[in-house]
Every structure is written in C-alpha cells, then in structure tokens.
Amino acid sequence: MTFTFQPEDLKRDSNKKMSHQHLFPLAMEEDVKTADTKKANRVLDQEKENTRSICLLEQKRKVVSSNIDVPPARTICQERGEGALRRTIEGNLKDSPLLAPRMEREIFRGTGHGQGDSSNGTNQLVHQPFGSKPSCAAKWQLGSRQYISLCVDCREGLSGSWKEGGGVPSSSSSSGYWSWSAPSDQSNPSTPSPPLSADSFKPFRSPAPQPQPQPDDGIDEAEASNLLFDEPIPRKRKNSMKVMFKCLWKNCGKVLSTAAGIQKHIRTIHLGRVGDSDYSDGEEDFYYTEIKLNTDSVADGLSSLAPVSPSQSLASPPTFPIPDSSRTEAPCAKTETKLMTPLSRSAPTTLYLVHTDHAYQATPPVTIPGSAKFTPNGSSFSISWQSPPVTFTGIPVSPTHNRPVGTGEQRQHTHTVLSSPPRGTVSLRKPRGEGKKCRKVYGMENRDMWCTACRWKKACQRFTD
DNA sequence: GGTGCCGGGTA
DNA sequence: TACCCGGCACC
Numbered sequence: 001m002t003f004t005f006q007p008e009d010l011k012r013d014s015n016k017k018m019s020h021q022h023l024f025p026l027a028m029e030e031d032v033k034t035a036d037t038k039k040a041n042r043v044l045d046q047e048k049e050n051t052r053s054i055c056l057l058e059q060k061r062k063v064v065s066s067n068i069d070v071p072p073a074r075t076i077c078q079e080r081g082e083g084a085l086r087r088t089i090e091g092n093l094k095d096s097p098l099l100a101p102r103m104e105r106e107i108f109r110g111t112g113h114g115q116g117d118s119s120n121g122t123n124q125l126v127h128q129p130f131g132s133k134p135s136c137a138a139k140w141q142l143g144s145r146q147y148i149s150l151c152v153d154c155r156e157g158l159s160g161s162w163k164e165g166g167g168v169p170s171s172s173s174s175s176g177y178w179s180w181s182a183p184s185d186q187s188n189p190s191t192p193s194p195p196l197s198a199d200s201f202k203p204f205r206s207p208a209p210q211p212q213p214q215p216d217d218g219i220d221e222a223e224a225s226n227l228l229f230d231e232p233i234p235r236k237r238k239n240s241m242k243v244m245f246k247c248l249w250k251n252c253g254k255v256l257s258t259a260a261g262i263q264k265h266i267r268t269i270h271l272g273r274v275g276d277s278d279y280s281d282g283e284e285d286f287y288y289t290e291i292k293l294n295t296d297s298v299a300d301g302l303s304s305l306a307p308v309s310p311s312q313s314l315a316s317p318p319t320f321p322i323p324d325s326s327r328t329e330a331p332c333a334k335t336e337t338k339l340m341t342p343l344s345r346s347a348p349t350t351l352y353l354v355h356t357d358h359a360y361q362a363t364p365p366v367t368i369p370g371s372a373k374f375t376p377n378g379s380s381f382s383i384s385w386q387s388p389p390v391t392f393t394g395i396p397v398s399p400t401h402n403r404p405v406g407t408g409e410q411r412q413h414t415h416t417v418l419s420s421p422p423r424g425t426v427s428l429r430k431p432r433g434e435g436k437k438c439r440k441v442y443g444m445e446n447r448d449m450w451c452t453a454c455r456w457k458k459a460c461q462r463f464t465d
Numbered sequence: 466g467g468t469g470c471c472g473g474g475t476a
Numbered sequence: 477t478a479c480c481c482g483g484c485a486c487c
Contacts, residue, residue, distance in 0.1 A: 437470095439467095439468070452479090459471085460470085
C-alpha cells in the first residue's frame with residue numbers, strides 16, 4: 001500500500017520555494033539556486049520520507065487497533081469545531097514546514113478516489129466530514145476500511161474505556177501528535193493487513209535514528225507504537241511459545257535453544273568442521289529443525305526430547321515408502337549417491353529434506369489427488385500412498401550439495417521433499433500407449449477407419465497396449 | 466508441432 | 477449413451 005504522492009505537488013512546492021530567490025541580488029542567484037536546489041531536494045526527500053512514514057504509521061495503526069473497540073468518539077468530537085482539527089494538524093506538522101501545507105491539502109481537500117484497491121499499490125486517503133456538523137473528528141476511508149481520526153484534545157476527553165482499552169497507543173498531548181482511532185468499520189475484521197515493511201518503518205516526526213525493528217513478522221506492535229509515540233506502552237503478554245532447534249542427525253536428536261548453537265553443534269560434531277567452527281556454508285541448516293515448545297512445559301518437553309532416537313521424534317525426517325514400480329532412480333537421487341560427502345553418509349539416510357517452519361501446523365490433512373495423503377502433524381508430517389506411483393515436485397536441487405537452490409530465506413519457508421520418485425507432478429494419467437494407434441495406422445484421411453475411441457479422441461480400443 | 470487421451474459438454 | 481472437442485502431457 002502506498003500513500004499516493006503527486007509529482008505535481010512536489011514541483012509546486014519546490015517552485016514555491018524557488019520563487020523566493022527573486023529577493024536576492026542577481027550575482028548571488030546562481031549560487032543560491034544551486035544551494036537551494038540541493039536544499040529543495042533534501043526537503044523533498046524528507047517530505048517523501050515523512051509521507052512514507054505516515055503511510056506506515058497508518059498501516060501500523062490498522063494492526064494495533066484491529067482488536068479494540070471503537071470509542072464513542074462521534075458524540076464527543078462533534079461538539080468541537082473543525083478549527084480545532086485544523087489547529088491540531090498545524091501544530092502537529094509545525095516541525096515539517098513543507099509537509100504541513102501538503103498534509104493540509106491532502107487532509108482537508110481529500111483525494112477523493114482510489115478507494116478499496118490496495119492491490120495496485122496505490123491507496124488513497126479519502127476524507128469525509130464526520131457528520132453534517134463541523135467537527136474535530138474526521139472519518140477517513142483508506143481502501144475499504146474506514147477510520148476516525150481525532151484531535152488530541154478530543155482524545156483527552158474520551159471515556160476511560162478508550163484509554164483503558166489497551167492496545168491503542170495514545171498520543172502524547174504535549175507532543176501534539178495526531179491521533180487516530182480504531183477503524184470504525186468493524187464489519188470486516190478479517191481484512192488482512194498489508195505486509196509491513198518493518199525495516200523501513202520510521203517514526204513520523206523524529207528524524208533522529210531509531211532502533212530499527214527486526215524485519216520479522218513477529219514485530220512487537222507495542223514497541224513499534226512506542227517508537228511512534230514516545231510513550232510507555234503496556235507490553236503485550238509474552239509469547240509462551242519457545243522455539244528450540246533439534247538436530248536431525250541420525251541417532252543424535254540434540255536440542256538446543258539457539259540456531260547458532262545447533263549449527264555449531266552440527267558443524268563441529270557431525271560435519272567435522274573443527275578448525276573453522278565459526279564458518280558456515282549453510283549445510284548445517286539441513287540437519288536441524290525448529291520445534292516450538294510451550295514454555296509452560298518446556299522442562300517436560302526438553303526432558304522428553306533430549307537424546308531420543310530420531311526415528312521416534314516428531315521432528316525426525318520422515319521416511320517415505322516408495323512403491324516398487326516407481327523405484328527408478330530419479331536424477332537427483334543419482335547425484336545424491338555420487339556426491340555424498342563422507343559425513344553425509346551417516347546423515348538422514350534418505351535425505352528427504354524437511355525444513356520445517358511449522359506452516360502446516362494448523363492446517364488439516366491435505367489429500368493429494370490420487371491416493372496419497374499428506375498429514376501435517378505438529379512439526380512433522382507424514383505422507384503415505386498406495387499405487388500408482390506418486391511423484392513429488394521439489395524445488396531445484398543444487399547438484400553439489402543436494403540442497404534446494406535458493407536463499408536461506410526461501411528455504412526457511414518451504415517444506416520440501418527431495419529425492420523424489422520420478423519427475424513431474426502428481427499424475428494419475430494412464431501411461432501413454434506406445435504402440436501405433438488408429439491415427440498413425442490409417443492416417444487422418446482414413447479417419448472413418450479409426451476405432452470409435454480414436455475418433456472420439458479417447459484411448460484407442462483397437463490397438464491397446 | 467504431432468499425438469494420445471482425459472475431462473467435460475451437448476444432443 | 478453416443479458423439480464431439482478443448483486442452484493437457486508427452487514426444
């Protein structure tokens with residue numbers, strides 16, 4: 001989602017700025033122009049940044065406010081004049097001299113179009129007067145969602161439930177930040193928020209560098225809001241799920257609490273890289289898996305998880321029955337045997353690689369067309385099938401390492417089954433007949449001599465295989 | 466592109 | 477049910 005930004009506005013603003021130069025003597029004009037161009041560029045950049053921050057702020061608001069009740073803002077705010085709204089915005093934007101008039105234009109004029117489509121990358125802010133009376137509350141529509149924005153003064157007057165509602169990062173009245181309410185449209189609570197680019201998220205008014213949130217979906221919203229409003233936010237309940245890392249090496253099953261730890265363990269113990277134990281080429285990624293433990297029962301979980309035979313473990317690499325009829329060597333299987341490293345020989349034997357990210361934990365069993373069944377089960381899954389041969393499509397395998405080609409990030413989000421039976425996707429299609437068919441025998445010109453099946457483009461009944 | 470044939474539509 | 481054909485996979 002992008003806050004639309006009109007190039008004309010930029011030009012207009014910079015032209016406005018440039019027009020002041022006529023006040024200077026001509027001799028200075030050139031230098032001043034150069035300097036001012038730079039300055040204007042800087043200001044424009046800052047404006048872009050601010051605009052982006054507003055957009056991100058809005059996104060964040062959507063997330064933070066998605067689970068709160070909307071306060072009865074209308075009745076309170078309707079009593080106030082639009083002047084208060086305007087004053088508040090002016091006060092809020094006073095530190096951003098170029099942004100202020102722009103924002104004012106955007107806010108009070110509204111852009112008027114572009115509702116409801118965030119898929120094309122533009123999503124405009126549409127201002128609607130809040131009721132017929134002038135008010136310091138405004139209703140906004142961004143895409144399909146509506147928002148009520150309140151000036152800080154109004155926020156101060158709101159009921160206790162608003163403040164105690166939790167989750168709403170109330171703004172500091174002294175700082176004059178513009179404050180936003182929860183979406184007024186609760187009719188579609190499941191509307192997915194757009195993915196947030198947390199690493200580009202910056203506080204609206206503060207140009208000073210802020211600690212960058214981790215580029216992680218699990219970004220703490222309270223912290224992010226705190227960045228915005230410089231106000232302590234009640235921290236949300238600590239997630240009781242703890243991620244552990246379990247070694248999948250045969251007969252190991254060691255569980256460590258950090259990825260680095262498990263990687264080092266695999267490097268040094270299983271891969272035998274003693275000398276350069278800090279160096280990682282990523283191979284160890286394939287010999288451990290993440291497991292999520294409820295911290296309430298971590299102690300129990302650990303005691304039961306620790307040295308356990310991988311074959312008994314949930315996270316152990318599954319072994320798949322391979323129907324005899326399909327036990328032809330797949331290309332990658334050949335590569336596997338050829339390029340197996342000495343230690344890989346004791347690695348998970350079938351090298352059906354499963355890198356779990358728990359994406360399937362909550363999903364119901366998936367039935368693969370035919371007779372194969374995919375059954376997610378915690379951090380592992382099982383696949384079983386009966387004949388006919390079933391093939392799995394994996395992501396490409398690096399010929400040198402028998403590993404998926406792609407970035408670690410990609411791998412991290414993929415459950416992959418490698419070393420599959422023959423190529424292709426799951427196909428129940430009857431093997432194509434090898435013999436001559438009516439078409440071949442009689443040719444197109446003698447179509448009337450074909451068997452009916454051939455005429456009907458069905459499987460030939462005359463020359464069956 | 467040619468071929469085999471599956472899946473589905475129509476009468 | 478007979479007939480036809482779009483479309484897909486394979487060669």
